[in-house]
Amino acid sequence: MAKKVIGQLKLQVKAGQANPSPPVGPALGQRGLNIMAFVKEFNARTADMEPGTPTPVIITYYQDKSFSLETKTAPASFLLKKAAGLPPVGKRNRAKGSAKPGREVAGSVTVAQIRQIAEAKMKDLNAVDIEGAMQIILGSAKSCGIEIKG
Secondary structure, eight states, X not given: OOOOEEEXXXXXXXXXXOOSSTTHHHHHHTTTOOHHHHHHHHHXXXXXXXXXXXXXXXXXXXXXXXEEEEEOOOOHHHHHHHHHTOOEETTTTEEOOOSXXXXXXXXXXXXXXXXXXXXXXXXXXXXXXXXXXXXXXXXHHHHHTXXXXX
């Protein structure tokens, strides 16, 4: 008999750096899930990724307090800012895009870099082909204030 699903939880955790502190600990603890089991499994799954990359994860938890993980690719805005070479700033060391997208340019990427990002994110995007995926990434670039060259 299949396990009964109680719910799903979406978190964004840095690859290879999950630990029981907030936001992971309280989110899992209030649902009665084993925090250390999640931390070990998540860190093992993201060991091959670049450490510190924000990784969305969907946790499906069941009635017997077990869970399953589904990791996604890094957000498009993170990949675009990294490709544009924007320096990390702020309290959380995140790269910032333009304060006024469309009027100010924060950085620039090439069409080849857009294609590379679209290919990496293809499984998580709602696109039929690579051209459609590139249009989605182009929209994200424009909203971050990143200029497309080439």
